[in-house]
Amino acid sequence: MKRKWILIIASTGIVLVLAFLFAPVVLTRLIFGSGGGRGPVTDNWETANNNFKVRVVVYEEKHPVLLHRFNYVFQTSPAGANDWREVMDTWMDDDIPIPQVRGIISNYQNHFS
Numbered sequence: 001m002k003r004k005w006i007l008i009i010a011s012t013g014i015v016l017v018l019a020f021l022f023a024p025v026v027l028t029r030l031i032f033g034s035g036g037g038r039g040p041v042t043d044n045w046e047t048a049n050n051n052f053k054v055r056v057v058v059y060e061e062k063h064p065v066l067l068h069r070f071n072y073v074f075q076t077s078p079a080g081a082n083d084w085r086e087v088m089d090t091w092m093d094d095d096i097p098i099p100q101v102r103g104i105i106s107n108y109q110n111h112f113s
Contacts, residue, residue: 036061036062036063037061037062037063038059038061038062038071038073039059039060039061039062039063040059040060041057041058041059042058042059042060042070042095043057043058043097043098044056044057044058044098045098048079049079050079051078051079052076052077052078052079053076053077053078053079054074054075054076055074055075055076055077055084056072056073056074056075056098057072057073057075058070058071058072058073058095058098059071059073067093068093068095069091069092069093070091070092070093070094070095070096071089071090071091071092072089072090072091072092072098073086073088073089074086074087074088074089075087
């Protein structure tokens with residue numbers, strides 16, 4: 001009888017210690033989900049000149065948690081190739097439409113009108 005109680009108390013203690021150590025990780029995962037990652041493309045825009053091309057692609061978050069987030073990826077490529085390189089990306093909480101403006105790109109300055 002005494003051995004049974006020792007095993008029960010030891011098992012309970014081990015469970016409590018493990019719960020204390022892993023509860024923040026488990027609760028965060030349960031409440032907020034895995035989140036992050038690029039999901040489907042929702043919008044894209046591209047402009048080019050004789051030297052290079054610029055493209056903006058908007059991705060929706062793959063596994064949204066409480067609020068949908070959108071990933072805006074800015075890419076560039078040489079004019080004659082299809083070799084896209086990411087220049088910058090940013091995450092936004094709002095789905096802001098990409099302004100459909102004509103790009104004016106020069107050799108020494110980059111500016112849009």
